Amino acid sequence: GESVGLHLPTLSVQEGDNSIINCAYSNSASDYFIWYKQESGKGPQFIIDIRSNMDKRQGQRVTVLLNKTVKHLSLQIAATQPGDSAVYFCAENPFSNSGYALNFGKGTSLLVTP
């Protein structure tokens, strides 16, 4: 079946640098994408979402870019802070006949070093 994948399982960045977390998806019918942040011992926390009719969406210090041509999604975090250390999941809503389940990637662990 089609699934969401992540290019890198771990990412280490220095405090103050910008972070880019990538995600590939393979279902061209997906119409909605979401990024979640999960800190150790906690549930996932919604960061930002984007619909397939958009290429870019900005939030507070975060930007999501969607490239439908190559089926690629990225999360950019500006001026990364120690509190950004967490596992980041992308998820797609494939809107398929298999049911109404978000398709989550395995996650990328972001480590912010001082």
Added chain:
Amino acid sequence: NAGVTQTPKFRILKIGQSMTLQCTQDMNHNYMYWYRQDPGMGLKLIYYSVGAGITDKGEVPNGYNVSRSTTEDFPLRLELAAPSQTSVYFCASSIARGLNEKLFFGSGTQLSVL
């Protein structure tokens, strides 16, 4: 405003035992979900509900049951626990325009079946 509350936080079961994972939300959200998260993996949808009295299966419903008698509560029942059900369970809710959008997650229940 407590958000999504799950109990218990931790539980150890013996094979064949049963238990109910409790989930309640105070945001008046229509949609509620149960996910499981295995180590190093993304979340998998077990069951979901679009409103009181309505439930439906997700990707991995076998071995579980749910009910939705009120808007606030969405308990998950494990019958005849098996080692394969060792996981972290997350309840979530959303009120967004569409199913699966902007989920708010609880802090999780870590379950071990021995």
